[in-house]
Amino acid sequence: MNKNRTETLKILLRRLLLSLLISGYLPSPASAREHSQSVGALIPKHWSPSLDQLKETLEASSKTEPQPPQQAMNLTSQNLADIRDAQLFIVYVQLMQKLNLRERKKLLKEQILWLEKRAESASASVTSKGGSLAPLEHSAAFSEITEKRLKELLKRLQPAQTPETRK
Amino acid sequence: MNLTNQQKNICEHVVNVFETGSAEGNYGAIAIFPDGPHGMRQVTYGRSQTTEYGNLEALIQMYVAKKGTFSKQLQEYLPQIGVTPLVHDVAFQRILKEAGNKDPIMRQVQDTFFDKRYYQPALDWADKNGFTLALSALVIYDSFVHSGSILDFLRKRFSERTPKTGGNEKAWIQQYVDARQNWLAHHDNKTLRGTIYRTQTFSREIARNNWDLALLPINAHGVMVNA
Numbered sequence: 092m093n094k095n096r097t098e099t100l101k102i103l104l105r106r107l108l109l110s111l112l113i114s115g116y117l118p119s120p121a122s123a124r125e126h127s128q129s130v131g132a133l134i135p136k137h138w139s140p141s142l143d144q145l146k147e148t149l150e151a152s153s154k155t156e157p158q159p160p161q162q163a164m165n166l167t168s169q170n171l172a173d174i175r176d177a178q179l180f181i182v183y184v185q186l187m188q189k190l191n192l193r194e195r196k197k198l199l200k201e202q203i204l205w206l207e208k209r210a211e212s213a214s215a216s217v218t219s220k221g222g223s224l225a226p227l228e229h230s231a232a233f234s235e236i237t238e239k240r241l242k243e244l245l246k247r248l249q250p251a252q253t254p255e256t257r258k
Numbered sequence: 259m260n261l262t263n264q265q266k267n268i269c270e271h272v273v274n275v276f277e278t279g280s281a282e283g284n285y286g287a288i289a290i291f292p293d294g295p296h297g298m299r300q301v302t303y304g305r306s307q308t309t310e311y312g313n314l315e316a317l318i319q320m321y322v323a324k325k326g327t328f329s330k331q332l333q334e335y336l337p338q339i340g341v342t343p344l345v346h347d348v349a350f351q352r353i354l355k356e357a358g359n360k361d362p363i364m365r366q367v368q369d370t371f372f373d374k375r376y377y378q379p380a381l382d383w384a385d386k387n388g389f390t391l392a393l394s395a396l397v398i399y400d401s402f403v404h405s406g407s408i409l410d411f412l413r414k415r416f417s418e419r420t421p422k423t424g425g426n427e428k429a430w431i432q433q434y435v436d437a438r439q440n441w442l443a444h445h446d447n448k449t450l451r452g453t454i455y456r457t458q459t460f461s462r463e464i465a466r467n468n469w470d471l472a473l474l475p476i477n478a479h480g481v482m483v484n485a
Contacts, residue, residue: 223306
């Protein structure tokens with residue numbers, strides 16, 4: 092019950108944050124720098140959650156010999172896929188904060204389409220339909236697609252390098 | 259295909275080890291994967307794993323009809339399964355887990371259910387294509403559990419015909435195992451490469467000529483299966 096309520100609250104909070112971002116109630120990049128510590132800031136300064144260590148630990152455990160049974164492999168692979176998805180979500184919100192209203196709307200539309208395509212591609216990668224290998228095929232493809240998108244959004248998040256910053 | 263009870267038990271126990279790590283299987287196993295309709299998350303349950311938007315309702319109906327210890331509690335969920343998402347329903351998942359771990363009736367129901375879902379279709383396929391040996395049954399059954407069927411694209415990678423169409427049974431099984439091993443071992447997605455212990459087990463049994471599964475124990479991924 093409590094878990095249900097927590098999940099519902101999380102979903103509501105996520106929707107509220109995104110709608111604030113899109114509607115422009117939260118600061119655009121120009122004003123974000125000026126008001127980064129103001130009431131309207133989306134992400135408090137110095138709050139930068141990291142899932143890297145968790146991801147590395149899981150990746151290392153998935154490579155141990157002997158390989159675990161299928162059900163355990165499926166779970167680990169799905170956990171890794173979920174971590175990558177959460178990392179993507181964090182970078183997406185960070186990127187949204189940097190954009191102006193027009194760019195935010197554009198990114199939201201782009202992300203919705205990308206999410207649909209990811210679901211299609213991950214399903215299409217399953218050759219063992221109805222078998223216990225199917226969840227592993229699905230989560231492995233899901234991770235790979237998400238990883239590519241993560242790199243893409245991280246690249247956009249990094250400030251454009253000037254000749255000075257390149258030094 | 260006429261298998262003795264011992265041969266059938268060996269097939270089931272070996273595949274249980276591959277799936278769960280134990281010959282008896284894990285009847286209370288629960289996992290959540292985003293492989294439901296439109297990428298929705300769904301509950302996956304049981305020894306050989308059936309899904310919320312697949313056949314979980316049918317399994318629970320069978321269990322409720324058998325009047326198991328948790329039948330009353332699970333009966334209340336029947337109208338919701340496959341209709342309302344239950345991935346966040348902790349109580350539902352706890353009951354499923356307890357039923358699988360504690361109630362012998364749930365175990366019997368799952369044995370019957372997964373027998374119909376995987377074992378019988380595998381044996382029907384084997385019969386239809388002229389296979390008669392117990393090790394062939396094990397290889398075919400494993401392919402049904404792991405990949406849902408005998409994979410057509412793998413059959414195109416080797417030349418031997420099925421016994422029904424004039425081929426040699428042992429040669430076909432050897433070539434199918436090799437094709438599957440080759441597919442998994444060199445899969446683009448490295449995660450899948452870790453599953454080759456299945457085909458390695460079969461190759462070992464073929465090498466020691468264990469076609470009637472009489473040479474025991476069988477080393478299934480480190481677990482010794484006796485019967």
